[in-house]
Amino acid sequence: MTDSPSSRTTPGGEGPRLLTAEAIARLVGGELRGDGGTRVSSVAPLDRAGASDLTFLAAARYAPLFATTRAAAALVSPEWADAPAEVRARIVVARPHEAMLRVLPELYVPSARRPGVHATSVIGRGVTLGRDVSVGAHVVIESGVALGDRVTIDAGCVVGEDARIGDDSHLYSNVSVYARARIGRRVRIHSGARIGSDGFGYVFQDGAHQKIPHVGRCVIGDDVEIGANTTIDRGSIDDTVIGPGTKIDNLVHVGHNVRIGALCLIMAQVGIAGSTYVEDGVILAGQVGLAGHLTVGKGARLGAQAGAFGDVPAGETWSGYPARPHKEALRAHAALFRLSGLMKTLERLIDRERQ
Secondary structure (H helix, E strand, C coil): CCCCCCCCCCHHHCCCCCEEHHHHHHHHCCEEEECCCCEECEECCCCCCCCCEEEEECCHHHHHHHHHCCCCEEEECHHHCCCCCCCCEEEECCCHHHHHHHHHHHHCCCCCCCCEECCCCEECCCCEECCCCEECCCCEECCCCEECCCCEECCCCEECCCCEECCCCEECCCCEECCCCEECCCCEECCCCEEEECCCCEEEECCEEEECCCCCCEEECCCCEECCCCEEECCCCCCEEECCCCEECCCCEECCCCEECCCCEECCCCEECCCCEECCCCEECCCCEECCCCEECCCCEECCCCEECCCECCCCEEECCCCEEHHHHHHHHHHHHHHHHHHHHHHHHHHHHHC
């Protein structure tokens, strides 16, 4: 085994990829302590790691688990460099969690892409395919679509008329992209997502809910990731836009005409109503709900299950329902919890007056 940063073995030409502790230390720029020849083939959390696993310790609350872990090697922050543990090797590095990001691609290498168009796929008229495109089984690509270089479309996807998908983007199985959508470069869209479906727009007329035609597009910027079963509506008369570098979790709904800025984090089961503007760098935690036609300012954060009915100022942290500044929400919750005790006291006083 060599000690280069990328050294690894595959015994007999098959089996798991292996890295030595010394190679990991070089890869992450850490200090090696212990047996540099220790080999790992996978990663695991402290409490479930085994004799061939790499783990990490970066927070005090996990120190007791570190003392009992069965991992072969560990990435540890400097303050825990001498913490008791039975690991054969530890790599001391300032940010173990970030260091793990450098190790994972070395241990878990994705399967090689196989460019080509599967025989069962259906390609419409006037479709433009870039270099080294991979189109899987039972894919439907309608007329006028343009795919950039090295685009991967997995089995069962449908790409509607005149849609555009940029270089190095990947649609996982059973994604639907509606007509005229625009998807940037290096975008990942996970299984079951629906991009560019009609928004929920109706006018009550002549005794019925009349559908408003949606003629806008859905525009996805570069380096966006969209989770499984997320839906992003097209605009009604304007575009729905997702800014570059934004990451959207599973089961999120983005309504029509919404504009989301760059580098936002939007977590599971968030719902964003139509025509809302989410500025750059916003974080929306799980199950946040945003009413329509409001603005969430740059860098704002909304805690889990917050419900916002008005604008959220830039840079502030809000929580609760209805959403309000976080400290104010905490005080309101505390007051509510105290209320039950006050009610009991009041009931005792009333009982005394009646006696």
